[in-house]
Amino acid sequence: MGSHHNSASHCFAFEQDFIGNWRCIPLCVRRKLDLIGLKLKLNHWLALSQVQRQELVDWPDASDALEQLREHLRSCTSGMAEGMAKDLLPIVDAAWQQADRCPAEVLTAAATRGVGLTPAQWSGMSELERFALCKLVRPGHDHHNLEAAFSEVLA
DSSP, rough: OSSSSOOOTTGGGGGGGTTTTSSSSSSSHHHHHHHHHHOOOOOHHHHOHHHHHHHHHHHOOEEEEEEEEHHHHHHTTTTTOHHHHEEOOOOOOGGGHHHHHHHHHHHHHHHHTTTTOHHHHHHSHHHHHHHHHHHTSSTTHHHHHHHHHHHHTOO
């Protein structure tokens, strides 16, 4: 598949266990939420229909589309028991947005798993691939998908 697939709507093979029924928020949607600065809780996500969840997965990530996504999600969640999705600061200059500098946590996680990760490989990844690795290495995150993620993005 190569590493330059569409960051907006690509779902990883290691997410297959919840693709289709979308019982978790896939990384491509989580990236868009970070970009627009919106905290969508799992309960919000689960209250959406399958069709609405698929629409969020397929939503483009151009800046005008992201602005529309924010309004769409605010209106979708405004009537929910959980309350409207909360505004956060949009993510700017995050580690996953820096193609020229692989974060130490990612390098350490790779080394721990015997994975060699070069600067060229990091810069050759799509933004979504870098986002996935940065999210999966966070302390306190369930790391069971990390090895599969490294295999998939470095394949």
